[in-house]
Amino acid sequence: MKVLFICYANVCRSFIAQEILRREMPEAEVFSRGVYADPSFSVPSKVTNFLASQSITPKPHTPTPLTPADLETADYIFCMEQAHLEKLADQYAQHWDKLWLLTEFVNEKSVDVPDPIALTGADFVQSAQELAVLVRACARKLKGENK
Secondary structure, rough: EEEEEOOOOEEEEEEEHHHHHHHOOOOEEEEEOOOOOOOOOOHHHHHHHHHHHHOOOOOOOOOOOOOOHHHHHHHHHEOHHHHHHHHHHOHHHHHHHOOOOEEHHHOOOOOOOOOHHOHHHHHHHHHHHHHHHHHHHHHHHHHHHOO
């Protein structure tokens, strides 16, 4: 199974989701992209520190722009924001059956996953923890769907 997470820049939400799902589902191929990712950006230390608090030590990560080939190879595509989902659905309608808003897949609620990148301290950690809870629930659902 190939799972793709998509956010804006691929330095926070989608990267955190990727790393958590990799730990929860080592049998899956998990990757992440950004609709506006710039490879010259770097992952902020608060993101890697949060992952370390979850006992995850990620490999070095380069923010990667989304390509049509990414959509083609993924079995599940999880967007963090409704705007990203709609953009992809408009541009790549052939992949509609595997496009999901992460919150809708997990709990049938169509709400964006807030971007914690501008937050600091405890606010960042709380937002990142909420994302981690969503991703763990996503893993449980994916495992259930593949029995």
